[in-house]
Amino acid sequence: MTAQTTLRNLQGNHACALGAVAAGCRFFAGYPITPSSEVAERMADELPRVGGTFIQMEDEIASMGAVLGASLGGVKAMTATSGPGFSLKQENIGYGIGAEIPCVVVNVMRGGPSTGMPTRPSQGDIMQARWGTHGDHPIIVLAPASVREVHDETIRAFALSERLRVPVIVLFDEVIGHLVESVELATPGSVEQVERKWADATEAGFQPYARTDDMVPPMPRPGDGLRCHTTGLTHAEGGFPTQDPTTVVRVMGRLLGKLDHHAAAIESFERIDCDDAEVLVVAVGIAARAAAAAVSDARRRGVKAGLFRPITLWPFPEIAFKAAAAASRRILVPEMNAGQLVLEIERLCGDAGKVDGLNRIDGEAITPDEILTKILAGEGEPS
Numbered sequence: 001m002t003a004q005t006t007l008r009n010l011q012g013n014h015a016c017a018l019g020a021v022a023a024g025c026r027f028f029a030g031y032p033i034t035p036s037s038e039v040a041e042r043m044a045d046e047l048p049r050v051g052g053t054f055i056q057m058e059d060e061i062a063s064m065g066a067v068l069g070a071s072l073g074g075v076k077a078m079t080a081t082s083g084p085g086f087s088l089k090q091e092n093i094g095y096g097i098g099a100e101i102p103c104v105v106v107n108v109m110r111g112g113p114s115t116g117m118p119t120r121p122s123q124g125d126i127m128q129a130r131w132g133t134h135g136d137h138p139i140i141v142l143a144p145a146s147v148r149e150v151h152d153e154t155i156r157a158f159a160l161s162e163r164l165r166v167p168v169i170v171l172f173d174e175v176i177g178h179l180v181e182s183v184e185l186a187t188p189g190s191v192e193q194v195e196r197k198w199a200d201a202t203e204a205g206f207q208p209y210a211r212t213d214d215m216v217p218p219m220p221r222p223g224d225g226l227r228c229h230t231t232g233l234t235h236a237e238g239g240f241p242t243q244d245p246t247t248v249v250r251v252m253g254r255l256l257g258k259l260d261h262h263a264a265a266i267e268s269f270e271r272i273d274c275d276d277a278e279v280l281v282v283a284v285g286i287a288a289r290a291a292a293a294a295v296s297d298a299r300r301r302g303v304k305a306g307l308f309r310p311i312t313l314w315p316f317p318e319i320a321f322k323a324a325a326a327a328s329r330r331i332l333v334p335e336m337n338a339g340q341l342v343l344e345i346e347r348l349c350g351d352a353g354k355v356d357g358l359n360r361i362d363g364e365a366i367t368p369d370e371i372l373t374k375i376l377a378g379e380g381e382p383s
Contacts, residue, residue, distance in 0.1 A: 005184045012150045012177045013080075015185070016106055016170065017042035019154030020078050022188040024195075025104070026052035027077040029066035031059055031085060034118040035174040036108035039080035060085035064092035064105070071096075071103045072230065074222050076158055080106035083125060084115055086132070093167055094133030095232040100165040100209070100217070100255070102196055104157045107169060108177040109285075111363050120363030121174035123285055123336040127343075129169050130314045136252070138259045140266055141169040141314040143284040147181040153311065156268075159194040164262055165216050171313060173336065175286040175365055199226055207237040209251065215258035259315055268311040269320050273299060277306025279375050280328040282321070282345055284313060287334045287366045294371035303379050316344055325349065330378050334358040334366045 010018070016039050020028075028043040044054045053070075057063040063079045070077040081089060086107045096103055109125045111117030125132075129141045140160055144153040150172060157168040197216060199206060201224035208228040210217050220226035229239035236242045236251060259266060272292055274280065279298070283291040288309045298305035308324045310317055325331060331354055333342040342357040349355055358374050360366050 005186055007182065007184050009180065009182050010147055010151075010185070011038060012147045012172065012179045013038035013108065014042045015147045015151040015183065016080070016154050017046055018185065018188075019151040020104065020158065021046045021050060021052070022186065022191040023076065023155040023158035024193050025076045025078050025158060026050065027067070027070040027075045028052070028079065029055045029057050029063040029070070029077070030079045030081065031057055031063050033060070033082045033085045035110055035177050036080045036082045036106065038177070039106055039108070043078075043080075060088040061092065064089040064096075067103050068092060068096050068099075068101050071101050072222075076102070076162065078104040078106065080108070082108050082110045082118075083112045083122070086125060086128065090132045094135065094137065096167040097133065097137045097139065098232050098234070098255075099230050101167070102161040102165055103167050104154065104161055105167055105169050106154070107171050109171065109173045111361075117363045119174070121286065121336060121365055122361075122363070123173050123287065124340070125171065126284075126313065126335070126337065126340040129171050136256060138166060138256055139169065139314055140164075140166060140259065140312070141171050142268075143171050143311060143313040145172070145176060145285050145288045145309065145311075147176075147179055148183040148185070149311070150176065151183070151185055155191060159192075160266060162194050162196040163216070163265070164258060165196065165219065166259070173285045199224070201226060208239045209235060209237045211237065211254050215254055215261045263315065266312055266315065267317040267320065269317045270307070270309040270311060271320075271324055272307040272309075273304075274306040274308060274324040275327075276304050277324070277328050278304040279306070279330045279332065279378065280325050281305065281307045281332045281334065281371065281375070282310075282341065283307065283334050284310060284341065287336060290366050290368045291334055291371050293368035294375060297368065297372050298375045301376065303375060305375055316348075318348055321345075321348060329354070331355045332358060332371070332374055332378070334371050334374070336360050336366060
């Protein structure tokens with residue numbers, strides 16, 4: 001059935017909240033922080049309309065804890081924050097990963113470190129989103145680049161989180177968060193509701209972290225009477241802590257491998273003029289929108305440029321990127337930080353000399369002209 005749609009004039013942060021509610025989110029815990037506060041404000045308005053719960057906690061640490069508790073109670077749950085708050089949430093994000101608790105965490109990026117530039121855009125949390133919590137861990141990070149995508153990727157974040165029992169990060173910069181666009185959105189009642197896999201309450205000898213064919217163990221529904229020990233300690237299939245090396249390898253192998261097992265469902269990306277691109281631009285968020293304009297301008301000047309935009313930022317869509325980069329002589333990575341995504345591109349290329357970065361750390365967005373100038377300079381053309 002085709003989803004019904006409505007045309008809206010909408011801000012990115014508000015689109016995130018509406019996407020969450022459409023996906024079935026019924027619990028939000030957060031703490032106000034620029035430039036993500038509009039997500040919480042809209043959730044405070046929308047959740048009571050659908051029988052949901054909004055709570056402002058005393059800080060970001062407590063907010064993340066409340067979200068995990070609500071999810072363990074069987075409710076789809078989300079929080080939203082920005083750089084400093086994202087840092088504070090990291091220990092509890094790690095707990096959510098280790099205990100395999102579905103939830104969605106929105107991070108609207110601003111300049112840092114510390115309190116940095118609260119009202120200015122940045123893309124400085126790209127690597128923190130992947131490696132912010134300690135230890136080896138799986139994580140999904142989605143990086144929308146438009147108001148419509150913020151809405152749709154928030155819905156997809158809930159679907160992936162519920163299916164795979166993993167926290168999902170929705171990561172976008174301040175410009176995308178405060179951008180207002182006219183968008184056509186699916187009406188909430190027409191959005192597919194993805195639910196987690198619940199355990200059979202009659203199952204004898206239930207193990208809450210048992211290995212299954214799809215690598216995702218079913219969750220016990222509260223009140224069904226199934227015994228489940230939930231801990232952040234490394235645990236065996238029964239849920240109780242273990243340091244037995246053989247057991248740790250087995251259970252961590254499943255945890256670390258489950259995203260690879262579902263890679264086709266997780267990965268998403270956009271390719272623009274990549275088939276014959278000799279200069280490939282790789283970018284996310286507002287930098288990717290500037291890059292799309294620059295690539296179009298470069299083509300008009302006779303330079304074969306293309307854009308590869310990872311929508312799923314982590315796990316990075318490696319195979320698709322390598323295919324897009326196969327014919328390129330140069331790769332340019334514009335990003336609003338001192339150089340983070342460029343490190344992943346260098347790793348995948350195996351030839352750092354082929355990769356060039358373009359960086360801004362001054363709280364301003366990279367412009368199409370800046371990217372075009374860099375493309376043309378590398379081709380020996382005047383800027």
